[in-house]
Amino acid sequence: MNVHFSAGVPVERAGLHHDVVRLTDLRRRFGRTAALDGVSLTVHKGEILGIIGRSGAGKSTLIRCLNGLERPDSGEVFIEGREISRLGERDLQPLRRRIGMIFQHFNLLSAKTVVQNVALPLKIAGIGKAERVRRAAELLDLVGLPEKAGSYPAQLSGGQKQRVGIARALAANPALLLSDEATSALDPETTRSILALLKDINRRFGLTILLITHEMEVIRSIADRVAVIDQGRIVEEGPVWSVFAEPKSEVTQRLLAGMRPQLPPEIAGRLSPEPVGEAVLRIDIFGDAARQALLSDLAGTLKVSFRLIHGGIETIQGEPVGTLFLMIPGGGEDVARVSQFLQARGARTEVLGHVAGDA
Numbered sequence: 001m002n003v004h005f006s007a008g009v010p011v012e013r014a015g016l017h018h019d020v021v022r023l024t025d026l027r028r029r030f031g032r033t034a035a036l037d038g039v040s041l042t043v044h045k046g047e048i049l050g051i052i053g054r055s056g057a058g059k060s061t062l063i064r065c066l067n068g069l070e071r072p073d074s075g076e077v078f079i080e081g082r083e084i085s086r087l088g089e090r091d092l093q094p095l096r097r098r099i100g101m102i103f104q105h106f107n108l109l110s111a112k113t114v115v116q117n118v119a120l121p122l123k124i125a126g127i128g129k130a131e132r133v134r135r136a137a138e139l140l141d142l143v144g145l146p147e148k149a150g151s152y153p154a155q156l157s158g159g160q161k162q163r164v165g166i167a168r169a170l171a172a173n174p175a176l177l178l179s180d181e182a183t184s185a186l187d188p189e190t191t192r193s194i195l196a197l198l199k200d201i202n203r204r205f206g207l208t209i210l211l212i213t214h215e216m217e218v219i220r221s222i223a224d225r226v227a228v229i230d231q232g233r234i235v236e237e238g239p240v241w242s243v244f245a246e247p248k249s250e251v252t253q254r255l256l257a258g259m260r261p262q263l264p265p266e267i268a269g270r271l272s273p274e275p276v277g278e279a280v281l282r283i284d285i286f287g288d289a290a291r292q293a294l295l296s297d298l299a300g301t302l303k304v305s306f307r308l309i310h311g312g313i314e315t316i317q318g319e320p321v322g323t324l325f326l327m328i329p330g331g332g333e334d335v336a337r338v339s340q341f342l343q344a345r346g347a348r349t350e351v352l353g354h355v356a357g358d359a
């Protein structure tokens, strides 16, 4: 495969900027709504940054500020080191080409063939036909659709349309691929294959990707870092595994709720604050704490009995992150000893309550 994402970009622009995007204190109001309320954010070269937020959080306004469709009331938008928020339409055009976009509904031109769709950004950039066709064929190879060059979008599946969208977005060698809910209209299996393709392109060619989504699953699958946006503010930001391991904001905790092990409802429904029967202990572990033989050490060292009732450990970006639920019979003393033992090993523990009788 002979695809060079720096080809055609002057060397001084291709190599200089460690940060592809930098937003500083971005603000945009619509009447009384602060769509962006002081957003500062950086997208580093070569990374996949995921921005997640609920409906109305400010994601679309952020994207529009990034590609110059919206002017912020204040703050700055740097693309490859150049401030764009006050540029006129003429100066914006070449800068917009530095950002390739893929969309939820693909936005392909239905009257044009696949190869024409992919080559369109090159045509607009004034590239000659032979070069356009060569480059489009190369990109269709990259996204696994060489045989569909002459097809029309209506003849493709959703996943194939998005592959064409990706090829088109990459045609003009962008510095940044901006993915706006690009897998939201796809079934889970197709979503996985599109995300795998994006990750592969990121790893092989160092392409910087900014993913906008409302699905934590998308973030977990491929992002390196995540920023959580709510009511126009970034409420949490960090490496994906660490935000999954220790979500600090309530919004992040809610977004993660369906993805982390939860206490089974039949036990949750019987929880009582009264210290009777068995105590239910929640244990959150990550990193080194999750690499140890924590439970067998606990049983061997403290000689307390307990049972594991639910939980799991998954690997995110190579880091183990997990939640376990134990039931511990006996008095509060044992529970305190167990908690202390686990905390000393780096785990977080919380006594959720007690369950009387057989659970």
Ligand SMILES: Nc1ncnc2c1ncn2[C@@H]1O[C@H](COP(=O)(O)OP(=O)(O)OP(=O)(O)O)[C@@H](O)[C@H]1O
Binding pocket: 030, 033, 034, 035, 053, 054, 055, 056, 057, 058, 059, 060, 061, 062, 214
């Ligand atoms: N042109 C506009 N006029 C008035 N209000 C707007 C406009 N654009 C956005 N808003 C408001 O700003 C807030 C942020 O909207 P935005 O579309 O950026 O959120 P979003 O996170 O993209 O939501 P969604 O995921 O539903 O697309 C919302 O309260 C929205 O109603």
